Amino acid sequence: MHPAKSVIIFTTLSGIGFGMLFFIGLGMIVPEGLMAFIWFAIAYLFSVGGLIASTFHLKHPERALRAFTQWKTSWLSREGVLSVVALLVMAAYGAGLVFLKTRWAYVGYVGAILSLLTVFATSMIYAQLKTVPRWRDFSTPLMFLGYAGAGGSLMTGQVDYALALLALTGLLQLLNWMRGDGALGKSGSDIGTATGLGTAAQVRAFEPPHTGTNYLLKEMVYVVGRKHAGRLRILSLLMGIGLPILLLLAPFGHMLAALAIVSHIVGVFASRWLFFAQAEHVVGLYYGKR
Amino acid sequence: MTQLPQSTDRKLGLVIDLDTCVGCHACVISCKGWNTENYGAALSDTDAYGPDVSGTFLNRVHSYEVKPETGPAQLIHFPKSCLHCEDAPCVTVCPTGASYKRTADGIVLVNEDACIGCGLCAWACPYGARELDATAGVMKKCTLCIDRIYNENLPEEDQIPACVRTCPAGARHFGDFADPNSNVSKLTAERGGMDLMPEQGTRPTNKYLPPRPKDCSGEINTLAPLLEPVATDGKGFVGWLDKMLSALPGGNA
Ligand code: SF4
Ligand code: SF4
Numbered sequence: 001m002h003p004a005k006s007v008i009i010f011t012t013l014s015g016i017g018f019g020m021l022f023f024i025g026l027g028m029i030v031p032e033g034l035m036a037f038i039w040f041a042i043a044y045l046f047s048v049g050g051l052i053a054s055t056f057h058l059k060h061p062e063r064a065l066r067a068f069t070q071w072k073t074s075w076l077s078r079e080g081v082l083s084v085v086a087l088l089v090m091a092a093y094g095a096g097l098v099f100l101k102t103r104w105a106y107v108g109y110v111g112a113i114l115s116l117l118t119v120f121a122t123s124m125i126y127a128q129l130k131t132v133p134r135w136r137d138f139s140t141p142l143m144f145l146g147y148a149g150a151g152g153s154l155m156t157g158q159v160d161y162a163l164a165l166l167a168l169t170g171l172l173q174l175l176n177w178m179r180g181d182g183a184l185g186k187s188g189s190d191i192g193t194a195t196g197l198g199t200a201a202q203v204r205a206f207e208p209p210h211t212g213t214n215y216l217l218k219e220m221v222y223v224v225g226r227k228h229a230g231r232l233r234i235l236s237l238l239m240g241i242g243l244p245i246l247l248l249l250a251p252f253g254h255m256l257a258a259l260a261i262v263s264h265i266v267g268v269f270a271s272r273w274l275f276f277a278q279a280e281h282v283v284g285l286y287y288g289k290r
Numbered sequence: 291m292t293q294l295p296q297s298t299d300r301k302l303g304l305v306i307d308l309d310t311c312v313g314c315h316a317c318v319i320s321c322k323g324w325n326t327e328n329y330g331a332a333l334s335d336t337d338a339y340g341p342d343v344s345g346t347f348l349n350r351v352h353s354y355e356v357k358p359e360t361g362p363a364q365l366i367h368f369p370k371s372c373l374h375c376e377d378a379p380c381v382t383v384c385p386t387g388a389s390y391k392r393t394a395d396g397i398v399l400v401n402e403d404a405c406i407g408c409g410l411c412a413w414a415c416p417y418g419a420r421e422l423d424a425t426a427g428v429m430k431k432c433t434l435c436i437d438r439i440y441n442e443n444l445p446e447e448d449q450i451p452a453c454v455r456t457c458p459a460g461a462r463h464f465g466d467f468a469d470p471n472s473n474v475s476k477l478t479a480e481r482g483g484m485d486l487m488p489e490q491g492t493r494p495t496n497k498y499l500p501p502r503p504k505d506c507s508g509e510i511n512t513l514a515p516l517l518e519p520v521a522t523d524g525k526g527f528v529g530w531l532d533k534m535l536s537a538l539p540g541g542n543a
Contacts, residue, residue: 001295001413059407059427066386066404070292076410077385130379130490178327188489189416196484196498197308197356197366204357206365209318209350212343215421219409282487283418286352 001132003220003276011122012268014083015144017047018115019152021090025112027105029156036097042155044087047115051083086114119148119233126275133183134279139176146172147268150241154261159248166248166264170241173271177233184280194285205288220281221227221289231279232270234242240267292384298396301431301467303374303495304454305483306476309502310461313353317453317462321349321371321432321503324452329437330402331426346423346470348372348432358503369462372419372432373452373494374398375485380411380431388429395460396468396495397436402428416490421490428492436523467495 020043023029031039055061060111090111096102123144126135146169153161154279190200197203240263247260325348326332335345349371357363374391378398381389388404389411391397400411405428412420412429420431435451438444448455454462465474474497477483483497 022359057408059422060405063386063404063406066388067406067408068385070385070387073382074385074410075406076383080385128383129413131414145385160341167514189487190474191354193487193489194416195352195354195368196486196500197354198358202357202359204355205352206355209315209352209370210347212345214344215346215412215424216418219412219422275475281413282416282490286418 001276001279001281002219003273004057004127006053006056008264008269008272008276009102010050010260011144012050012265012272013046013287014050014122015148015268016151016155016265017043017045017050018083018086018119019148019150021047021086021115021152022112022149023152023156023158023161025090025093025108025110025115027103028101028153028158028273030097030159032097032101032153034098036094038260039156040090040094040098043090046155047083047087053238054227062248064277075121075124079118079125082114082118082121086111089114116145116148125231131282133187133189133282134180135275137176137179137183139172139179143169143172143176151264151268154244154248154257154264157257159204159252161279163245163248166245168243169238173237173241180278184282187282189282189285191285194282203284208287216283217287222277226277229274232274236267236274238267239263240271292304292381292387294381294391295393295396298376298391298393299409299468300395301374301376301495302395302397302465303467303497304371304434304451305463305465305477305497305499307461307477307481307499308366308368308461309481309499310459311351311367311369311457312376312459312461313365314458315351315353316456316458317369318347318349318351320452322347322455324435324438325430325433327333329433331423331428333430333432334425336424339372344424346421346430348419348421348430350418351531356501357509360505364501364504369453370417370419370486371496372398372415372434373417373492373496374432374434375492375494377491377493379414379416379490380412383414385410390453395466399432399433399436400429400431402426416487416492417494434464467497 024039055064066075067080071081089107093104093107093111096104120141123141127140129135150169152164153165191203192198194202195203243263244260247256250256322333333346337343352368354366354368354508355363356366374396378391381391382425386404386406388401390399406421407427409422420429423430438451441449450464454464463477464476466471467475469475478497481499483499485494
């Protein structure tokens with residue numbers, strides 16, 4: 001699949017933002033007054049910034065409000081609704097802390113759960129797609145939740161949680177890669193079932209329908225850069241998981257913590273780029289491209 | 291509404307005969323023409339006369355080589371457009387309700403005024419039947435020519451999809467699959483009409499008729515015996531010539 005910048009930025013940043021809101025909502029940190037304002041501002045910068053980035057890949061963002069209507073069937077719509085509700089509930093919780101120096105614990109808990117559900121809905125936009133076997137796996141939502149938790153705990157300075165969640169997320173990432181690499185082969189779809197003309201060994205794409213490229217090839221049969229995939233995977237694990245763990249194990253310092261966060265974010269960007277660039281859509285079978 | 295109807299009153303769709311299609315692409319062109327001049331946003335081309343030509347099409351014709359276990363290989367032309375699936379995944383993923391399946395006739399449509407151009411429906415379709423138009427920024431797909439099949443202003447013979455009307459080989463048929471006596475239902479039953487990628491669970495309405503096996507007499511060319519290679523283990527002059535020619539650069543000695 002085409003790794004659109006807007007979507008990579010959106011899933012990475014909003015994942016971290018909602019992860020932060022999750023830990024803040026649970027009361028892991030209970031800042032008050034100005035400090036609370038700063039904490040919430042950072043969390044909203046990430047979550048809302050990510051959501052705004054996601055509208056950049058819409059061709060008609062002026063109609064975006066319509067996307068809140070089809071939550072009964074559409075994970076994309078559910079994600080939109082959940083994110084707004086989560087942000088509103090957490091805003092109420094934040095207002096209590098900032099202006100009244102009061103902690104409405106239950107509002108925070110509800111906001112925390114909604115934040116988590118938002119990340120889950122984001123992951124289900126991808127995990128629901130039967131057409132992309134690599135994504136359609138239980139490990140996809142787990143991995144998204146893991147990254148959100150790891151990023152959130154890292155950002156809110158929960159060192160113990162961050163260490164555990166980083167390690168867990170590293171494992172989930174590996175699991176997602178391992179299961180994903182064989183997914184297309186196991187999906188049962190091949191050029192034979194796509195055309196109905198015989199077994200995969202008997203059917204060969206002879207001539208494509210068009211001489212130039214088209215939307216389908218650009219969007220869903222993206223192959224550029226896959227040759228660097230192996231190296232990028234290692235880079236993503238080192239930056240996203242390994243280095244932050246080492247930095248957290250070192251004696252605590254604000255510079256080290258900041259470095260851990262930056263390194264983690266770079267690693268997650270790499271992981272998300274791969275998540276899209278390596279995903280094979282079954283429509284490629286019609287072009288003999290799988 | 292992106293909830294799929296439990297069932298539809300009629301199931302309009304196409305039968306595509308892979309045995310008959312000659313791969314002329316006439317249906318591709320008539321589709322592009324009709325759907326650019328009529329309902330909805332035009333099917334745009336970008337860089338139409340330049341090196342990076344690209345455009346939106348609702349119907350495309352692939353060609354495949356099929357090598358059966360015995361007998362000669364066959365070349366199969368393979369037109370592909372929206373199959374108007376009964377369990378259309380493209381509809382349920384749509385966040386805006388722009389994509390929907392009609393209860394009356396089962397046609398899957400996009401309300402272009404509501405489409406935000408997110409592209410998720412194109413991701414959800416296994417068949418590549420949806421294309422986001424680069425100029426209009428809305429999702430385009432086969433409408434089964436709703437503006438022809440119900441258009442009383444057209445002569446009766448034109449009240450069928452443009453591709454079906456155009457096909458010079460008669461490889462495309464239009465009808466109601468809910469009626470067991472319709473032309474399309476009978477063709478599907480007689481010729482073993484099949485679903486594409488049934489494992490995707492989309493339950494396509496459109497059916498494809500498999501190519502008939504080719505006649506095979508065993509002897510491809512009556513002149514073949516006369517064309518047997520001369521002297522494979524030549525002696526004398528022929529053998530000498532063979533050795534000399536093989537020794538030249540590009541020879542196989
Ligand atoms: S062929 Fe694709 S676009 Fe058409 S109904 Fe089926 S899934 Fe939707
Ligand atoms: S591109 Fe348009 S029709 Fe397709 S899912 Fe998005 S809003 Fe719906």
